[in-house]
Amino acid sequence: xxxxxxxxxxxxxxxxxxxxxxxxxxxxxxxxxxxxxxxxxxxxxxxxxxxxxxxxxxxxxxxxxxxxxxxxxxxxxxxxxxxxxxxxxxxxxxxxxxxxxxxxxxxxxxxxxxxxxxxxxxxxxxxxxxxxxxxxxxxxxxxxxxxxxxxxxxxxxxxxxxxxxxxxxxxxxxxxxxxxxxxxxxxxxxxxxxxxxxxxxxxxxxxxxxxxxxxxxxxxxxxxxxxxxxxxxxxxxxxxxxxxxxxxxxxxxxxxxxxxxxxxxxxxxxxxxxxxxxxxxxxxxxxxxxxxxxxxxxxxxxxxxxxxxxxxxxxxxxxxxxxxxxxxxxxxxxxxxxxxxxxxxxxxxxxxxxxxxxxxxxxxxxxxxxxxxxxxxxxxxxxxxxxxxxxxxxxxxxxxxxxxxxxx
Numbered sequence: 376x377x378x379x380x381x382x383x384x385x386x387x388x389x390x391x392x393x394x395x396x397x398x399x400x401x402x403x404x405x406x407x408x409x410x411x412x413x414x415x416x417x418x419x420x421x422x423x424x425x426x427x428x429x430x431x432x433x434x435x436x437x438x439x440x441x442x443x444x445x446x447x448x449x450x451x452x453x454x455x456x457x458x459x460x461x462x463x464x465x466x467x468x469x470x471x472x473x474x475x476x477x478x479x480x481x482x483x484x485x486x487x488x489x490x491x492x493x494x495x496x497x498x499x500x501x502x503x504x505x506x507x508x509x510x511x512x513x514x515x516x517x518x519x520x521x522x523x524x525x526x527x528x529x530x531x532x533x534x535x536x537x538x539x540x541x542x543x544x545x546x547x548x549x550x551x552x553x554x555x556x557x558x559x560x561x562x563x564x565x566x567x568x569x570x571x572x573x574x575x576x577x578x579x580x581x582x583x584x585x586x587x588x589x590x591x592x593x594x595x596x597x598x599x600x601x602x603x604x605x606x607x608x609x610x611x612x613x614x615x616x617x618x619x620x621x622x623x624x625x626x627x628x629x630x631x632x633x634x635x636x637x638x639x640x641x642x643x644x645x646x647x648x649x650x651x652x653x654x655x656x657x658x659x660x661x662x663x664x665x666x667x668x669x670x671x672x673x674x675x676x677x678x679x680x681x682x683x684x685x686x687x688x689x690x691x692x693x694x695x696x697x698x699x700x701x702x703x704x705x706x707x708x709x710x711x712x713x714x715x716x717x718x719x720x721x722x723x724x725x726x727x728x729x730x731x732x733x734x735x736x737x738x739x740x741x742x743x744x745x746x747x748x749x750x751x752x753x754x755x756x757x758x759x760x761x762x763x764x765x766x767x768x769x770x771x772x773x774x775x776x777x778x779x780x781x782x783x
Contacts, residue, residue, distance in 0.1 A: 415477055415669045417441070417451045417662075418470030420463060422482035424455035427595050428639040429620035433481045433504070433658055440662035459484025467492045471499055477669045479503070479662070482594070483565070493517040500675060502665050504658070505565060507742040507768045510678050520661050521767035522681035525572035525760055526713050527654030527688040529720045531636050532576020533709050534652045534693065534702050535614055538634050539581040541699035548613055550583040556607025557588045558600055558617035558624045562780070564739075566590075566618045568760060568769035572720050573616055573636070574778055579725070580705070586778045587612055597621040608633055610781065625650065634697060641691035651698045652706075653691040660685050680767040683714050721758035726775045733758070738770040 419437050421430040434453060441451050452473060457466050463485045467478050471492075479502045480489050486506040493501040493516050502518045503509070509519035539553045555577060559566045574586045587607055591599040600623025604615050608631050616636040617624040622645060628635035629646040637646075637653040661681055668675045681687020693703050712718035723733045736758065737748035752759050752770065760771050774780075 414672075415446070415450065415666050416473075416475045417446075417477040417479065417666060417669075418467070418473070418475035419451065419453045420457045420466055420470075420478065420480040420485060421453065421455045422457060422459065422485070423595050423620065427620040428622070428637070429594065430455065430481065432639040432655055436658035437479075437662055439659045440666065443659070444663060444666055446666070457485070459488075461488065463488035464492050467501070468496075471496055476500065477502070477665060479665070481505075483563070490514070490517055500665070500669055502661075502675065505768055507766060507770075510766050511741050515674075518665075518675045518677055518679065519767055520676075520679040520681070521761060521769065522656040522661075522687040523683070523761050524654065524656050524688055525568050525720050525769065525771070526683055527656075527690060528569045528572040529576035529579075529713070530690055530706050530710060531616070531652055531654040532573040532578075533580055533706055534576075534698060535573070535616065535634075535636050536577035536580035536584060537699040537702045537705055538614060538651060538697075539577065539584060542613065542634075543581075550581075552611070552613070553581055553584045554612050555584060555586040556604065556610070556612030556615045557586055558603040558607070558615065558619050559588055559590045560594045560619045561592065562590055564772040565769045567773070568771035569618045569638075570616070571726075571771060571773070571775055571778065574775075575720060575725060576709075578777065579709075584777070587781050588778060589781050591619055593619075595620040597623040597626075600624045601627045604628060605631070607781075641694075643692075643694045647694070647696065649697055650694045652693050652702075655689055655691070656681065657687050657689045660687050678763075678767040680761050680763060683710065719757035721760055721771065723753060723756055723758065726777070728773060728775055730776065733773070736773065738772070740765045740770050 421433055423430040425431045452470055454466050457463050470478055477500045481504045483505045486503055489501050489503050493514050497516055500516050504520055506519040509517050543550050557570045570588055577584045589603045591603055600619045600621050604624040604627035614634045615624055615628050618638055625635050625637050625642040625646045628649045634651055635649045636651050639655045641653050643650045665675050736753045738750050738752040739746045739748050740750035761767055761769055
């Protein structure tokens with residue numbers, strides 16, 4: 376049956392009005408928490424790829440965040456294997472050319488290039504993990520973020536201390552032989568803060584523990600990290616942890632039958648007999664936050680610090696096969712103390728420096744080229760790490776008694 380031109384015109388008019396009404400309804404029904412998901416396109420810049428436990432942690436969090444907020448596949452781009460050089464700036468510009476109005480980079484060495492591009496593109500928001508300069512640069516569109524991972528490291532250290540106690544009780548070694556090893560990438564504050572908090576967690580339950588640290592000079596080198604772990608094992612270390620990004624150290628531990636505490640994700644599948652637990656920063660809450668703020672057209676914090684309370688500091692499932700009995704209950708007990716403020720990781724009564732208790736310490740918070748100490752960070756009996764009124768990235772760089780750098 377044929378319709379007249381007049382009837383067709385009326386129907387088209389009705390359909391047009393209905394379409395407009397539906398569009399208006401869709402706009403008014405946008406998610407209150409996430410803002411208008413159509414406003415944002417985010418580009419993620421990663422130093423390595425999925426083979427790096429560090430970068431895989433960011434990539435998984437990015438995918439989780441965009442899924443939670445309902446972003447479509449054309450609203451985010453993940454670029455991997457972007458080195459800490461001019462290629463970072465070039466990649467950021469390519470992402471902007473692809474329509475991104477929010478850029479995130481995941482490695483410390485990306486910072487200067489991100490800042491340069493932020494100055495060139497004031498209408499694009501730039502966010503950076505582990506950086507130190509957002510609070511001093513004075514740019515409205517450049518932001519740093521980190522988390523109180525030292526609390527997660529401390530909890531992982533508690534698990535390590537529990538394991539040491541078990542092995543001492545079993546006669547595997549004496550209390551005086553309870554020596555841990557730690558594979559670090561670089562002797563930066565971020566790494567020192569991490570291994571010191573790990574050590575203090577272990578010491579809180581195994582008072583005789585000592586620790587040796589060695590550095591590879593690279594964030595990701597499976598060969599060097601495995602060699603470093605083996606060096607520590609051969610030097611008498613009976614448990615190994617790390618702040619480096621490959622499976623090198625965990626693999627060395629599994630082959631040697633040495634307990635291992637990893638970082639940035641469980642290694643239980645590859646190391647079922649030796650993996651105890653892993654601490655990690657969960658970046659999904661931060662990604663959801665910056666996407667939501669951008670959608671709403673609202674400001675992003677200059678320096679954002681995730682915590683246990685924001686679910687930004689997490690532990691993997693405990694491998695009961697390798698962990699000491701009672702580990703889960705002990706971690707839950709200590710976590711509660713951290714959350715309610717009755718326990719502070721860097722309580723100055725729990726460690727010494729050259730035999731003395733720290734009562735004052737000037738840290739390099741407002742970073743300059745000479746890393747000049749500029750801020751008093753000890754108050755109320757503890758070192759205030761990643762404090763909200765200071766900066767998110769770690770600045771704990773104190774060499775405490777009980778930890779030895781075997782490279783020196």
